[in-house]
Amino acid sequence: MKIVADTHTHTLASAHAYSTVAELAEAAAKKHLELLAVTDHAPVLPDSPHKLHFMNYHVLPKEMYGVELLYGAELSILDQNGHVDLEEEILKRQDICIASYHTMCTPAGTMEENTQAYLSVMENPYVNVIGHPDDGYVPVDFERLVKRAKEKKVLLEVNNSSLKAAFYRLNTRENIRKMLDLCKRYEVPVSLGSDAHYSGAVGGFEEAKEVLREAEFPQELIANLDAKRLKELLALRRRN
Numbered sequence: 001m002k003i004v005a006d007t008h009t010h011t012l013a014s015a016h017a018y019s020t021v022a023e024l025a026e027a028a029a030k031k032h033l034e035l036l037a038v039t040d041h042a043p044v045l046p047d048s049p050h051k052l053h054f055m056n057y058h059v060l061p062k063e064m065y066g067v068e069l070l071y072g073a074e075l076s077i078l079d080q081n082g083h084v085d086l087e088e089e090i091l092k093r094q095d096i097c098i099a100s101y102h103t104m105c106t107p108a109g110t111m112e113e114n115t116q117a118y119l120s121v122m123e124n125p126y127v128n129v130i131g132h133p134d135d136g137y138v139p140v141d142f143e144r145l146v147k148r149a150k151e152k153k154v155l156l157e158v159n160n161s162s163l164k165a166a167f168y169r170l171n172t173r174e175n176i177r178k179m180l181d182l183c184k185r186y187e188v189p190v191s192l193g194s195d196a197h198y199s200g201a202v203g204g205f206e207e208a209k210e211v212l213r214e215a216e217f218p219q220e221l222i223a224n225l226d227a228k229r230l231k232e233l234l235a236l237r238r239r240n
Ligand SMILES: [Zn+2]
Pocket: 010, 014, 016, 041, 197
């Protein structure tokens, strides 16, 4: 399994991350990635950049060290009605948007409430990926999540950081397995994100690969094995 893209990374603009865009790109090149998405935290999560950060991405190169770069945001899901922490005018200028549930921004609700929050955020046409829906502290009905993702052409993320010593998330491995089994059954593609907060973690997918192997997950449902197809899947979302 040759992974050519990492769809979830943070620069030091998110103050609890520690590398620059150039350092992330160089690390991606060393890992032989073709495509790297820089997805800093949108403003509501504590110590995230101001919205100007996301408005000014156009000054950055589209390629560095031979790696194609996508610039976007990891949004926080703010409620059950589909609200996120950047406005449409800014969202439409992003190459990729991940929407994630962060309990620091939005306290976890019941399974029904959390599921509703995920289903609603998928109505936003700029949301390409649901980030780390694997946290047992935010229980979700995976069957409904996976079916809606298929309908809306949103990618579900296998987050490698969740699988590595993620003490602040619960039962991630079991939950990712549950999600993968359903994605396999309903033929829903997943995206792999390192969720790197440091250049050394870019393109690190060992734990994710292990779970994918265990689940005997079909390669054709892994979006990160072909950069062109990944970009097509991202573009497809904007039309649904
Ligand atoms: Zn972070």
